[in-house]
Amino acid sequence: MKIICSDNSKLGFSSPDCFHQDGEPFTFAHLVKRSPNALGGDNYIANVASRNKKLEEVNSSDIISKFKLQNFLESFAVCDEKVSHYVSHLTLEEKTGESYRCMILIDFYFKKQSIE
Numbered sequence: 001m002k003i004i005c006s007d008n009s010k011l012g013f014s015s016p017d018c019f020h021q022d023g024e025p026f027t028f029a030h031l032v033k034r035s036p037n038a039l040g041g042d043n044y045i046a047n048v049a050s051r052n053k054k055l056e057e058v059n060s061s062d063i064i065s066k067f068k069l070q071n072f073l074e075s076f077a078v079c080d081e082k083v084s085h086y087v088s089h090l091t092l093e094e095k096t097g098e099s100y101r102c103m104i105l106i107d108f109y110f111k112k113q114s115i116e
Helices: none
Strands: 002-005 026-034 038-040 042-046 063-068 075-079 084-087 090-092 099-108
Touching (some): 042 075
Antiparallel strands (some): 002 099, 042 063
């Protein structure tokens, strides 16, 4: 997934724009590349009660972790049933060019193999 911001009046954001759960048992997120002029893209992990809330609606005591992936293959994983998560909007530090954040997301499902 590549999020781009080429104009700060049109912020780059992941969807949905709130704390959420993905519906898969586990999600792993790996940073591939981040432009040096990118601002934002902060990751937040919060309790399940924060689901469907905007960042400004969540109490700081409900946020478990806040961090920013900056280097190649920095990663995190979430157990979807235990937490909700959010990534802040990506903006552009300078007035020209574009900022971007490229991620690989891997979701795992439990599946029982059936051989007949």
